[in-house]
Amino acid sequence: MRSPRPYSLQAGPGVPSLTERRKAATQLDIARAACELFATHGPDGTTAEDIAHRAGVALRTFYRYFRNKQEAVAPLLAGGGAEWRNRLAEESPGTPLAEALERAVTRSLTGPVALSEGLNWTRSLLRAAEDDPALRAVWYRVNQDSEEGLVPILTHLAGPAASPLQIRLLAAAATDAIRVSLEVWSTTDTPPSGPDSPADLAVRSLRELTRGMAILA
Numbered sequence: 001m002r003s004p005r006p007y008s009l010q011a012g013p014g015v016p017s018l019t020e021r022r023k024a025a026t027q028l029d030i031a032r033a034a035c036e037l038f039a040t041h042g043p044d045g046t047t048a049e050d051i052a053h054r055a056g057v058a059l060r061t062f063y064r065y066f067r068n069k070q071e072a073v074a075p076l077l078a079g080g081g082a083e084w085r086n087r088l089a090e091e092s093p094g095t096p097l098a099e100a101l102e103r104a105v106t107r108s109l110t111g112p113v114a115l116s117e118g119l120n121w122t123r124s125l126l127r128a129a130e131d132d133p134a135l136r137a138v139w140y141r142v143n144q145d146s147e148e149g150l151v152p153i154l155t156h157l158a159g160p161a162a163s164p165l166q167i168r169l170l171a172a173a174a175t176d177a178i179r180v181s182l183e184v185w186s187t188t189d190t191p192p193s194g195p196d197s198p199a200d201l202a203v204r205s206l207r208e209l210t211r212g213m214a215i216l217a
Contacts, residue, residue: 147174
Protein backbone atom coordinates (compact mmCIF):
# COMPACT_ATOMS: atom_id res chain seq x y z
CA MET A 1 0.00 0.00 0.00
CA ARG A 2 1.20 3.47 -0.83
CA SER A 3 2.61 6.06 1.52
CA PRO A 4 0.52 9.22 1.97
CA ARG A 5 0.92 11.89 -0.69
CA PRO A 6 3.15 14.85 0.26
CA TYR A 7 1.21 17.70 1.79
CA SER A 8 1.02 21.07 0.09
CA LEU A 9 3.65 23.49 1.33
CA GLN A 10 1.14 26.31 1.50
CA ALA A 11 -1.34 26.29 4.34
CA GLY A 12 -4.98 27.01 3.66
CA PRO A 13 -8.49 25.67 4.27
CA GLY A 14 -8.28 21.94 4.82
CA VAL A 15 -4.47 21.92 4.48
CA PRO A 16 -2.47 20.69 7.50
CA SER A 17 -0.33 23.21 9.32
CA LEU A 18 3.46 23.03 9.34
CA THR A 19 3.33 21.41 12.78
CA GLU A 20 0.89 18.79 11.54
CA ARG A 21 3.04 18.09 8.48
CA ARG A 22 6.12 17.63 10.64
CA LYS A 23 4.19 15.31 12.92
CA ALA A 24 3.02 13.23 9.95
CA ALA A 25 6.57 13.08 8.56
CA THR A 26 7.92 11.88 11.92
CA GLN A 27 5.22 9.23 12.18
CA LEU A 28 6.05 8.00 8.69
CA ASP A 29 9.77 7.85 9.51
CA ILE A 30 8.96 5.75 12.57
CA ALA A 31 6.65 3.53 10.51
CA ARG A 32 9.36 2.88 7.92
CA ALA A 33 11.87 2.06 10.66
CA ALA A 34 9.42 -0.37 12.26
CA CYS A 35 8.74 -2.04 8.93
CA GLU A 36 12.45 -2.46 8.19
CA LEU A 37 13.09 -4.02 11.58
CA PHE A 38 10.02 -6.26 11.44
CA ALA A 39 11.12 -7.54 8.03
CA THR A 40 14.61 -8.32 9.33
CA HIS A 41 14.02 -9.46 12.90
CA GLY A 42 10.27 -10.01 13.13
CA PRO A 43 8.00 -8.25 15.63
CA ASP A 44 9.18 -10.49 18.46
CA GLY A 45 12.80 -9.58 17.80
CA THR A 46 12.10 -5.85 17.66
CA THR A 47 11.51 -3.45 20.54
CA ALA A 48 10.10 0.05 20.64
CA GLU A 49 13.59 1.20 21.60
CA ASP A 50 14.99 -0.42 18.44
CA ILE A 51 12.44 1.37 16.30
CA ALA A 52 13.04 4.74 17.92
CA HIS A 53 16.79 4.35 17.47
CA ARG A 54 16.43 3.38 13.79
CA ALA A 55 14.09 6.34 13.20
CA GLY A 56 16.44 8.74 14.99
CA VAL A 57 13.92 9.84 17.61
CA ALA A 58 13.75 9.64 21.38
CA LEU A 59 11.77 6.81 22.93
CA ARG A 60 9.40 9.35 24.48
CA THR A 61 8.72 10.68 20.98
CA PHE A 62 7.84 7.18 19.84
CA TYR A 63 5.33 6.78 22.66
CA ARG A 64 3.91 10.23 22.01
CA TYR A 65 2.62 8.92 18.70
CA PHE A 66 2.15 5.17 19.20
CA ARG A 67 0.99 2.95 22.03
CA ASN A 68 3.13 -0.03 21.02
CA LYS A 69 5.52 -1.25 18.34
CA GLN A 70 2.79 -2.81 16.19
CA GLU A 71 0.82 0.44 16.06
CA ALA A 72 3.89 2.13 14.62
CA VAL A 73 3.31 0.64 11.15
CA ALA A 74 -0.23 2.01 10.82
CA PRO A 75 0.79 5.14 8.83
CA LEU A 76 2.40 2.97 6.15
CA LEU A 77 -0.56 0.62 5.93
CA ALA A 78 -3.08 3.45 5.92
CA GLY A 79 -1.32 5.34 3.14
CA GLY A 80 -2.51 3.01 0.40
CA GLY A 81 -6.14 3.26 1.46
CA ALA A 82 -5.93 7.04 1.58
CA GLU A 83 -4.45 7.10 -1.91
CA TRP A 84 -7.15 5.00 -3.49
CA ARG A 85 -9.92 6.94 -1.76
CA ASN A 86 -8.35 10.12 -3.15
CA ARG A 87 -8.36 8.57 -6.61
CA LEU A 88 -11.99 7.59 -6.25
CA ALA A 89 -12.94 11.05 -5.04
CA GLU A 90 -11.56 12.45 -8.30
CA GLU A 91 -14.29 10.64 -10.24
CA SER A 92 -17.34 12.61 -11.36
CA PRO A 93 -20.83 11.88 -9.97
CA GLY A 94 -22.78 9.91 -12.53
CA THR A 95 -19.77 7.86 -13.63
CA PRO A 96 -20.71 4.16 -13.51
CA LEU A 97 -19.56 3.05 -10.08
CA ALA A 98 -18.02 -0.20 -11.30
CA GLU A 99 -15.90 1.74 -13.76
CA ALA A 100 -14.93 4.36 -11.18
CA LEU A 101 -13.95 1.77 -8.58
CA GLU A 102 -11.83 -0.28 -10.95
CA ARG A 103 -10.06 2.78 -12.30
CA ALA A 104 -9.30 4.09 -8.81
CA VAL A 105 -8.04 0.72 -7.61
CA THR A 106 -5.83 0.24 -10.64
CA ARG A 107 -4.37 3.75 -10.52
CA SER A 108 -3.60 3.56 -6.81
CA LEU A 109 -1.93 0.14 -7.04
CA THR A 110 0.14 0.87 -10.15
CA GLY A 111 1.41 4.34 -9.31
CA PRO A 112 5.15 4.99 -8.93
CA VAL A 113 5.16 5.04 -5.11
CA ALA A 114 3.14 1.83 -4.89
CA LEU A 115 5.47 0.00 -7.24
CA SER A 116 8.71 1.37 -5.85
CA GLU A 117 8.01 1.21 -2.12
CA GLY A 118 4.47 0.87 -0.85
CA LEU A 119 3.58 -2.62 -2.02
CA ASN A 120 6.86 -4.11 -0.88
CA TRP A 121 6.37 -2.57 2.58
CA THR A 122 2.88 -4.03 2.70
CA ARG A 123 4.07 -7.49 1.69
CA SER A 124 6.74 -7.45 4.39
CA LEU A 125 4.27 -6.36 7.04
CA LEU A 126 1.62 -8.89 6.07
CA ARG A 127 4.17 -11.67 6.22
CA ALA A 128 5.28 -10.50 9.65
CA ALA A 129 1.64 -10.33 10.76
CA GLU A 130 1.07 -14.03 10.12
CA ASP A 131 2.49 -14.87 13.55
CA ASP A 132 1.64 -11.64 15.34
CA PRO A 133 -2.02 -11.09 16.35
CA ALA A 134 -1.36 -7.50 17.42
CA LEU A 135 0.07 -6.64 14.02
CA ARG A 136 -2.88 -8.31 12.28
CA ALA A 137 -5.22 -6.24 14.46
CA VAL A 138 -3.56 -3.06 13.18
CA TRP A 139 -4.07 -4.26 9.59
CA TYR A 140 -7.74 -4.99 10.18
CA ARG A 141 -8.28 -1.65 11.92
CA VAL A 142 -6.67 0.23 9.06
CA ASN A 143 -8.98 -1.54 6.62
CA GLN A 144 -12.03 -0.80 8.77
CA ASP A 145 -11.07 2.87 8.86
CA SER A 146 -10.66 2.85 5.10
CA GLU A 147 -14.07 1.26 4.61
CA GLU A 148 -15.69 3.95 6.74
CA GLY A 149 -13.87 6.61 4.76
CA LEU A 150 -15.31 5.22 1.54
CA VAL A 151 -18.92 5.74 2.57
CA PRO A 152 -19.19 9.52 2.01
CA ILE A 153 -17.26 9.26 -1.28
CA LEU A 154 -19.53 6.53 -2.61
CA THR A 155 -22.59 8.40 -1.39
CA HIS A 156 -21.51 11.43 -3.37
CA LEU A 157 -20.77 9.42 -6.52
CA ALA A 158 -23.89 7.24 -6.37
CA GLY A 159 -26.36 10.07 -5.84
CA PRO A 160 -29.58 10.19 -3.84
CA ALA A 161 -31.07 7.07 -5.42
CA ALA A 162 -28.64 4.79 -3.58
CA SER A 163 -29.72 3.56 -0.16
CA PRO A 164 -27.41 3.62 2.89
CA LEU A 165 -27.45 -0.19 2.87
CA GLN A 166 -26.27 -0.33 -0.74
CA ILE A 167 -23.51 2.16 -0.03
CA ARG A 168 -22.29 0.28 3.04
CA LEU A 169 -22.29 -3.06 1.23
CA LEU A 170 -20.34 -1.61 -1.68
CA ALA A 171 -17.82 0.04 0.65
CA ALA A 172 -17.30 -3.27 2.46
CA ALA A 173 -16.95 -5.25 -0.77
CA ALA A 174 -14.49 -2.79 -2.29
CA THR A 175 -12.36 -2.70 0.85
CA ASP A 176 -12.32 -6.47 1.19
CA ALA A 177 -11.44 -6.89 -2.49
CA ILE A 178 -8.24 -4.94 -1.95
CA ARG A 179 -7.50 -6.41 1.48
CA VAL A 180 -7.84 -10.03 0.37
CA SER A 181 -5.90 -9.41 -2.83
CA LEU A 182 -2.99 -7.92 -0.90
CA GLU A 183 -3.05 -10.76 1.62
CA VAL A 184 -3.00 -13.40 -1.13
CA TRP A 185 -0.29 -11.58 -3.08
CA SER A 186 1.87 -11.21 0.04
CA THR A 187 2.17 -14.99 0.34
CA THR A 188 3.82 -15.16 -3.10
CA ASP A 189 6.91 -13.72 -4.74
CA THR A 190 4.88 -12.33 -7.64
CA PRO A 191 6.13 -8.92 -8.83
CA PRO A 192 4.03 -5.88 -7.88
CA SER A 193 2.99 -5.37 -11.49
CA GLY A 194 1.68 -7.64 -14.23
CA PRO A 195 -0.43 -10.82 -13.96
CA ASP A 196 -1.50 -11.73 -10.41
CA SER A 197 -0.18 -8.42 -9.10
CA PRO A 198 -2.20 -6.58 -6.43
CA ALA A 199 -3.93 -4.44 -9.08
CA ASP A 200 -4.81 -7.47 -11.18
CA LEU A 201 -6.07 -9.47 -8.20
CA ALA A 202 -7.99 -6.50 -6.77
CA VAL A 203 -9.93 -5.83 -9.97
CA ARG A 204 -10.80 -9.50 -10.31
CA SER A 205 -11.85 -9.68 -6.66
CA LEU A 206 -13.87 -6.50 -6.96
CA ARG A 207 -15.82 -7.94 -9.87
CA GLU A 208 -16.48 -11.17 -7.97
CA LEU A 209 -17.63 -9.46 -4.79
CA THR A 210 -19.83 -6.84 -6.45
CA ARG A 211 -21.41 -9.03 -9.12
CA GLY A 212 -25.16 -8.59 -9.05
CA MET A 213 -25.20 -5.51 -6.80
CA ALA A 214 -28.12 -3.34 -7.81
CA ILE A 215 -26.18 -0.15 -7.12
CA LEU A 216 -23.83 -1.01 -10.00
CA ALA A 217 -26.58 -1.81 -12.49
